[in-house]
Amino acid sequence: MRPPSVRVLYIDDEENNLSAFKASFRRQYEIYTAISAADGLKILQSVDIQVIIADQKMPNTTGVEFFKSITETYPDPIRILLTGYTDIEALADAINHGDIYRYITKPWNDLELHNSIKNAYDAYKAKIDLRNKIAELEKTNDELNRFIYSISHELRAPLVSVIGIVNLVKLENMYNSSGEYWSLIETCSNKLDYYIQKTLQYYKNNKTVAETSEIDFKTLVTELIEVHAYADKDTQFTVNVVQNMPFKGDLFRIEVILGNLISNAIKYQKVNELNKKVNIDIEVGAALAEISISDNGMGILNEHLEKIFTQFFKSKVHHGSGLGLFIVKEALNKINGRIAVSSDVDNGTTFTITIPNAK
Amino acid sequence: MLIDDNEIDLKINAKLISLTKLFEEIIICQSGEEALNYLNKHLQNENKLPTFILLDIQMPEMDGFEFLNHYKQFSRSFTDTCPVAMLSSTLDFGDIQRAEANPYVIKLLKKPFSPKELLALL
Numbered sequence: 001m002r003p004p005s006v007r008v009l010y011i012d013d014e015e016n017n018l019s020a021f022k023a024s025f026r027r028q029y030e031i032y033t034a035i036s037a038a039d040g041l042k043i044l045q046s047v048d049i050q051v052i053i054a055d056q057k058m059p060n061t062t063g064v065e066f067f068k069s070i071t072e073t074y075p076d077p078i079r080i081l082l083t084g085y086t087d088i089e090a091l092a093d094a095i096n097h098g099d100i101y102r103y104i105t106k107p108w109n110d111l112e113l114h115n116s117i118k119n120a121y122d123a124y125k126a127k128i129d130l131r132n133k134i135a136e137l138e139k140t141n142d143e144l145n146r147f148i149y150s151i152s153h154e155l156r157a158p159l160v161s162v163i164g165i166v167n168l169v170k171l172e173n174m175y176n177s178s179g180e181y182w183s184l185i186e187t188c189s190n191k192l193d194y195y196i197q198k199t200l201q202y203y204k205n206n207k208t209v210a211e212t213s214e215i216d217f218k219t220l221v222t223e224l225i226e227v228h229a230y231a232d233k234d235t236q237f238t239v240n241v242v243q244n245m246p247f248k249g250d251l252f253r254i255e256v257i258l259g260n261l262i263s264n265a266i267k268y269q270k271v272n273e274l275n276k277k278v279n280i281d282i283e284v285g286a287a288l289a290e291i292s293i294s295d296n297g298m299g300i301l302n303e304h305l306e307k308i309f310t311q312f313f314k315s316k317v318h319h320g321s322g323l324g325l326f327i328v329k330e331a332l333n334k335i336n337g338r339i340a341v342s343s344d345v346d347n348g349t350t351f352t353i354t355i356p357n358a359k
Numbered sequence: 360m361l362i363d364d365n366e367i368d369l370k371i372n373a374k375l376i377s378l379t380k381l382f383e384e385i386i387i388c389q390s391g392e393e394a395l396n397y398l399n400k401h402l403q404n405e406n407k408l409p410t411f412i413l414l415d416i417q418m419p420e421m422d423g424f425e426f427l428n429h430y431k432q433f434s435r436s437f438t439d440t441c442p443v444a445m446l447s448s449t450l451d452f453g454d455i456q457r458a459e460a461n462p463y464v465i466k467l468l469k470k471p472f473s474p475k476e477l478l479a480l481l
Contacts (some may be wrong), residue, residue: 153449157365157417160448160470164371167471171378200450252452 005030006121007047011040011066012055012082021053024110029117037061037069044070049077051120053113055106056083056090064090067098075099076127078120082106149203156196162189198323201256205331210250212358217241217282217289220251221258228263235266235276243284248359253331258291260324261351265295267320268349273297288357294350300343308341360386360409362394362426363446364418372413372446372472379474381481382411391421395429402437409441411481413468416447416454423447427463444468444480 009032010021018033025031032047034040036058043049054063061069067079081094081103094100101123102116166186169175175182218241225237265278273296281292300308300315307313309329312322332339336356343349361376363369366389373385386409388394394412401407412430416423423445430438445458448470458467466480 153417153451156450157448157470158367161365161367161371163471164368164375167473168371168374168378171375171474197450204452 006051006117007032007049008051008053008117009034009040009043009047009049009077010053011035011037011058011063013058014055017055025114025117028114037063037066040066041070044074044077049074050124051080051117052077053080053082053104053117056081056094062090064094064098064100067094067100071099076124078124078127080104080116080120082108145203145207148199149207152196152199152203156193159189159193159196163193195321195323198321198327202323202327202330205253205256205327205334208252210253210335210358212248213251215247215249215251215254217243217247217284217291220255221262221280221282224255224259224262228259228266232266235269235278237278237280239280239282241280241282241284243282245284245286246359247284247289247357249289249355249357250335253335254355256331257328257337257353257355258293260328261293261353264320264324265293265297265349269295269297284357286357286359289355291353291355292350293353294348296348299345299348300341301345305341305343309339360388360394360397360412362388362391362412362418362423363415364389365415368415368470368472375472375474376413376477379478381477390418391423391426391429394426398433398437402433408437412441412443413446413472414443416445416449416458424457424461427461431463438463444477446470446472 006029008025008029010018011034012018012021013035015035018035022031022033032043032049034043037054037060040052040054044052052067054066056063063081063083067081078101079099081091081098081100082105083090083094083103084106091103094103101120104113104116162185166175166182166189169182218239221239221241225239229235229237262278262280269276276296278293278295281290283290304313304315308325311326313326314320314322329339331337332353332355338354340352341349342352361369361373363372369387369389373387376382376385386397388397398408414423414426421429427443430443442465443463445464445467446469447454447458447467449455455467458464468476468480
């Protein structure tokens with residue numbers, strides 16, 4: 001089988017070299033020659049060249065200058081520089097700025113040059129293959145993401161119907177009519193809904209580009225507490241927001257971060273604690289916002305502290321989804337935020353977050 | 360008037376709403392087209408016209424937003440007396456913003472439908 005033809009462009013101001021090159025390699029490669037950098041550029045514009053060989057010493061534009069000039073416009077072809085032995089400076093320059101794959105000393109040895117062209121073509125192919133693979137993977141990833149999104153919505157629609165039926169049963173005073181069956185259905189449905197909502201949050205965090213808008217932490221935190229404390233009225237919240245300047249950030253992600261942490265602070269209280277407390281302190285500065293959320297809940301075991309941000313890590317005792325803190329971490333990564341946690345089983349847990357002010 | 364392609368949701372929500380005793384009659388439509396036909400047919404007959412519409416977003420053929428495009432063609436004398444709330448299981452930020460930006464929509468209610476929220480709204 002004939003190997004695919006490799007298109008090689010050779011630029012040199014000496015006509016003799018061009019013809020010698022052509023004579024030696026025309027059987028193996030598709031050869032294009034140019035007598036100057038300007039001529040070479042013209043060929044690049046019309047032919048899809050894979051390997052470029054350029055002589056360093058040329059009037060007007062040197063080989064390195066030519067390579068530098070095409071790094072943006074023609075990044076794909078692999079470059080080989082031909083230089084005299086003594087031209088160390090040009091070499092250093094070429095390696096540092098010209099994105100050169102090989103240099104060959106003049107006069108060239110046919111075999112050496114032939115091997116270099118072959119290797120250069122392999123490098124070219126690897127580069128293009130990698131790019132195609134990446135594009136393919138991006139596409140698959142995108143489809144997978146969209147699939148998660150659609151399927152989550154499709155799953156949720158009938159689920160909320162079920163929750164609606166349970167609500168109706170409550171209103172018609174039949175909730176306790178079948179022992180605890182209705183309440184079990186309700187618990188399962190809510191749990192399933194929780195998973196679907198987390199999945200959507202995860203999807204959206206992955207997908208959405210950061211959008212900045214002005215954020216008033218006091219309002220935001222008050223709203224979030226209202227939403228999450230809906231089912232639990234025992235917990236006492238102390239919120240202290242110091243915000244004397246505008247803060248700009250990604251509202252969706254900050255909401256996801258604070259929402260998950262607040263809901264955890266409520267969920268992981270000590271069952272027998274009479275005085276359930278959550279403190280939220282926020283201080284907004286010009287560079288960043290510092291947020292601390294601490295509770296007097298059940299705390300996190302020392303050996304678990306490192307794992308709590310990993311996907312699907314759950315503590316054995318208390319059934320979480322294993323997604324909340326993972327999503328918090330992912331969302332923070334997207335907006336260059338940081339999180340630290342300290343916890344002990346006696347005093348509860350404190351999460352400290354910093355989020356850069358994007359103003 | 361309830362507009363939703365999902366029969367089960369129509370059944371549940373009609374029942375939930377009738378339990379609130381907020382309305383005398385509930386008109387049930389399984390699509391935007393059916394709702395528009397009904398409205399066009401009874402446009403001259405005030406007694407038959409709804410005073411409140413609960414509209415699903417995701418429906419085949421004509422979705423909630425398309426319905427609204429047709430809805431705004433009706434005369435103000437009718438639409439002013441008949442506010443629209445959207446009711447959807449969507450958690451899509453885009454949908455929510457789009458619904459709330461529409462001048463004919465007074466609120467986007469989330470499924471599962473809560474009679475309490477409806478009471479607060481009216």
